[in-house]
Amino acid sequence: MTPTLTALLCLGLCPSLCFLPGTLPRPTVWAEPGSVMPWGTSVTIWCQGSLEAQEYRLLKEGELETWDRQKPLETKDKVKFPITHMADIYAGRYRCDYLSPTGWSEPSDPLELVVVTGREWGKPSLSALPSPVVTSGGNVTLQCASRMGFHRFILMKEGERQPSWTLDSQPAPHGRTQALFPVGPVTPSLSWTFRCYGYYSNTPQVWSDPSDPLELLVSGEKVRLLPHLCFEAPDRLTGTLPPYALLDRSLPTCGHHSAAPTPVLTWGPPCLSCASRMGFHRFILMKEGERQPSWTLDSQPAPHGRTQALFPVGPVTPSLSWTFRCYGYYSNTPQVWSDPSDPLELLVSGVSGKPSLLTQQDTVVTSGQRLTLQCRSDVGYNKFALSKEGAPDLPQRLSRQTQSGLSGATFYLGLVRPSHGGRYKCYGGHNLSSEWSAPSDPLDILLAGQLSYTPSLSVLPGPTVAPGENVTLLCQSRSSVDTFLLSKEGAADPPLRLRSQYRAGQHQAEFPMSPVTSAHGGSYRCYGSASTSPYLLSQPSDPLELLVSGEENRNHCVLESFTGECPQILTHL
Template identity: 30%
Template sequence: MEFVLHKAGHPNPQVRTVPHGTVAEFPIPSVSREDGGSYTCDYRSITEPSRWSYPSDPVEIIVAEPSYPKPSISLSPSWGVSLGGDVTVQCWGQHQSVWFVLNKEGRNFSPVDSDGLEAEFPISNVHRDLGGSYSCSYHSRSQPFNVSYPSDPVELVVRDPSLPRPAISLSPTGPFVSSEPSDPVQLVVAEREFLKPTIWVSPSRVVALGGNVTIRCEGQDPGMEFVLRKVGHPNMQVQTVPDGPLAEFPIPSVSREDGGSYTCDYRSITEPSRWSYLSDPVEIIVAEPSYPKPNITLQSRSWGVSLGGAVTIWCRGQRQGVRFVLNKERRRFPPVDSVGLEAEFPISNVSREDGGSYSCSYHSRSEPFAVSYPSDPVELVVRDPGLPRPSISLSPTGVTAPGADVTIRCEGQRRDVRFLLHKAGDLNPQRHMDPAGAGAEFRIPSVSRQHGGSYSCSYRPRSEPFISSEASDPVQLVVAEREFLKPTIWVSPSRVVALGGNITIRCEGQDPGMEFVLRKVGHPNMQMQTVPHGPEAEFPIPSVSREDGGSYTCDYRSITEPSRWSYPSDAVEIIVAEPSYPKPNITLKSRSWGVSLGGAVAIWCRGQRQGVRFVLNKERRRFPPVDSVGLDAEFPISNVSWEHSGSYSCFYHSKSEPFAVSYPSDPVELVEPGVAI
């Protein structure tokens, strides 16, 4: 016969004369894009050239550089089919809406549109010639030159019932012809009893070609043999871990074939019939990122959420209609389809295991290999209310002048922790420190106004870096120049007060329109009071407790120019005690009705105990305590002025036990000549 090869759209056919056989070959060396297209052939008799055959079915040649990963191929039923029976060749890829092509030597199959990711090629009434090796590929419907690599081959073996059955195996008479199967052997299926393991991919389930990933599988107990399985692949990986509950399966230099869905399970080394349940699947996507990385945020303060609370992780990309993937060590999250540009991953009833570093990426729903770069990581820190809160203090206290050195000290109750310093308004911790003891000092040399603000601190156990204590109470760092005169501070009616009594701390400046601040030594929280129309602020303390005792100072700043501060007042001491000593006597060392302006006077206090400390009280004045000489103490006042006139009282307390105090004395009045008091 003389064979003629026709290419659709080309006028010149190729001709081959085959005098002694029935097959003609038309080689195409060094294929170019022009060689792609649809071909048919027919033939005619060499001796009777007017006698022609019907034309063959067409065959399509696609010339392209494969850009899609290879599909998977399988047979149903998978282990063979008898002569005259039916079989289906199934192909599934990783792109939707494509055209699948089935290849076999000596056969031409019509292309099939995919149904989702799959296509089926049914073959009925199987005969011997259908046995052989099959592969498939796919290409885009709209862009035929976007093609996949061919699948691995699968063999269709046709069983011939006329061949005698063996005891258990038979060497077949032809490469694609088989006997009927042997008598069966028993497959023992064990009960699954261990809890399913956790599976995750590190650093991310989306990996670029040539990158490195590790699949980790974690069970509950040591002494296990772990098995990693990939969907569609018969060969599993096995790793024995005698001393721990975690197996690692590294994949160096990732190729497209490494993409897919993985699960793992494990069994006891000593009792290999005892298996765990299968893990949830985890998907590895192998692609060269082509989309920009998304943003990731926590819908709570970034440094933490309390145990049992709720938090939402938000991912925002730059494309709509995509699928977001959230990544975290030891966790698997179902992918979430975007709403607009965003996707939300809510986490309720937060546990310690939820703490850690998260990132996200996204990929096209229709083309899973069109992926983004991963986002920057964000940390979820879980606060444990069971950890004691740290304390915080400033040195020096009060208002700090620019250029001074400041130390912020955080003190906890346990060692082996990391302290973190937080500044209000800054989402991330300012600094961290790993001290040897239970406290840490954060030094700020040469402070400027930018350092001013509210600071707090927290700590994290080094063994649990994403578990945190609650934050300390805040402490205020005020950086400003001092220019106003210091105010006067005093306590009314007395600096010694019984438990449950009422007192008022008064702070008096020079001008109206000020904001007053009352500070207690050793306590970070200050009290503030705005006084727009007068020079004096009152800080009442009702129902006094022992915690109210201590040393207080005050200062103030301008309401209209809050960077202008006063110098701090002298300190005033409040003593909270139930009086147990009798009241002292108080006298003036001059006539009780007065003393001349510019003169001198002494106030004498006499108690009933030796070796005590006397305190003199007067509205708007503070006097240093005086240790007794014998039973007496003297408070001299020289160069008497109008401000010295008024009512005085005194009391005393033990030097070694400040809460062992006397009742206050009766009052005595210092009167200037000619002035009624």
């Protein structure tokens, strides 16, 4: 059949299916829900080709072998390649092709699949120069900066799937690197919200966590950026808090901290920080239930291009309600205020019976597990709060659950992510009081597999020891390690921690166990961690089984001697 006749038949009989030999339709490849995915989330790569396709291949740049193969099932013109837990290994550049009766198609255009991971990395900062308020039609420069030494920075505009700009980093003051992105002309008809990322040149598809969002506001439109109300200790800003914050008497405050026996009345006042990027000249603090402003203060410069005012509040006592909102305004329009901040409620912790904080999993968890924490007490509390050290989005409150005379609450934190690592406490309280109990003992949640290296675990003098003898478990790694942790399978106690020592070209820690008892028997693993992120651990070592000799037989004899079936073993003991 001549090419002309073939072409005519295709046009007349099946214009959507026919193609000339050597002209197979090129497939397309895409990712859902997107090509920039947080670490640990699920993503699906789709490849769409032809209804004639018999098989699809997924090809990853840099890999000699086919990454994956799929045969079409329901719809022959496309297949999916699912990734359950996004990780560094899946980041890269992908193409796909398909097999038809006439041969293999050309590969698709590349798909860049990126993993966003915060492991050991700090997110960059994003600011507008000279200001986030831009006149209509004007231009602005966005500065993305970090201390992590990233080689390149990416600027992403909200609502767009592809990077808006990518630039090489440049040296900046104070040991940072930065990139300056020109943006504009800015118009009121579009949204202008940005985030930026950093990455290293040897891993271009592994990005840092995103910066905080930066919204450009076009002058002349209604201002919607709200000031933020947060608890401010004298030496640090804890960030924006949810609609309530827990004031623990162990926290520092802006005023004098008294050690008197009655701390409720003499405790120094906390500070509330009202902050905004809008350059307000003055801030107003309003207490719920009062019609007049509680305080009005001039603004002061704050980090990241913001202005703020610090309002001392107190003395705080449990007998009153302490819920606040704040506003900002410009000095030339003192009667025109911004929208209010989200409400912030101060809750005073007390000295009543502290609850217990437990986890349904081991304290060492891995990504993909579901993390559940339980706060319990023998006191009849009917509300509970969970707090995480250094986290702005906790505490949270749940209704009580009573069982066997105990009150408690279960906190479902979802699938484990690196951000779950940290130190947690919980509190109990009563509905008719704003006072909270003393905090529970802290519970550390540790995430294994967040650092790439795997330490080794060995035992001296050997894995089989007699009761009363001495034994040492040795954890080693050639990678740089600040602290080693030793965990025992099924143990209720948290892992043991020891500072790393550098000897004979390796980092190591020796965990002595002496004298050995039957309680020491079991399966052990060790991990490494860095001082900058102590709750993120390395891959686990291979398990090491420690056997206490004689314990198995002795236990067997005690059990079986009641039935008279162990006389020979008893004589050997």
